[in-house]
Amino acid sequence: MLLALGLVVTIFGIATIYVGMLIVKELRRSREEATTMALLALFVPAVREAREDPKRLLAWEPAVAVARRLFGPAMARLDGAGRGGYPFTEADVREAHARWTTAWLAWERAHDEECRLKAVAAEMRGGAEGRAELAALERDKLQRYQQRYEEYVRVGKALKALFEPDA
Numbered sequence: 001m002l003l004a005l006g007l008v009v010t011i012f013g014i015a016t017i018y019v020g021m022l023i024v025k026e027l028r029r030s031r032e033e034a035t036t037m038a039l040l041a042l043f044v045p046a047v048r049e050a051r052e053d054p055k056r057l058l059a060w061e062p063a064v065a066v067a068r069r070l071f072g073p074a075m076a077r078l079d080g081a082g083r084g085g086y087p088f089t090e091a092d093v094r095e096a097h098a099r100w101t102t103a104w105l106a107w108e109r110a111h112d113e114e115c116r117l118k119a120v121a122a123e124m125r126g127g128a129e130g131r132a133e134l135a136a137l138e139r140d141k142l143q144r145y146q147q148r149y150e151e152y153v154r155v156g157k158a159l160k161a162l163f164e165p166d167a
Contacts, residue, residue: 036074039067043087050088054096054103057088058158064088090163097159104152111148115141 043064050057064087068075078086085092115137122133 032074032077035071036077039071039074040078042067047087047092050092050096054100054159055155057093057096057162058155061088061162088162093159093162097156097163100152100155100159104148104156107148108145111141111145 043060046056046060046064050060075086083089083091088096118137119134122130122137124130125133
């Protein structure tokens with residue numbers, strides 16, 4: 001009788017441990033799934049913003065790096081479920097770099113044309129006033145160009161470093 005009771009207690013103990021392990025496993029799976037869903041939702045705006053403005057990709061990149069360090073398995077699941085490199089693939093970064101360069105070239109052409117038109121108007125006015133205006137236009141043109149070019153180079157290098165880290 002005692003032996004049978006001991007056997008029942010042992011079986012009950014083993015069953016309890018097994019059920020407990022199943023519960024712990026399910027809780028972990030549920031937590032991992034919740035983390036993955038939270039990261040998915042967190043970075044949806046990042047993808048949209050990066051498509052609108054390549055500089056926004058750089059703004060989001062530190063948060064992505066932290067998420068990879070803190071939630072590596074969840075980020076790996078997101079990488080595997082999509083095109084890899086969630087939320088920004090190498091192709092996304094290269095595309096952002098290309099858009100950034102295209103935007104720079106368009107700005108440069110528009111800036112040159114705007115300055116050319118202002119210079120023509122100043123030349124037509126002539127005299128000392130026209131010469132002073134031309135000098136001011138040239139200073140403004142160079143200052144705006146330099147500021148914009150510095151931003152172009154800084155952002156371009158930062159984007160390139162994301163897909164060519166050793167460059």
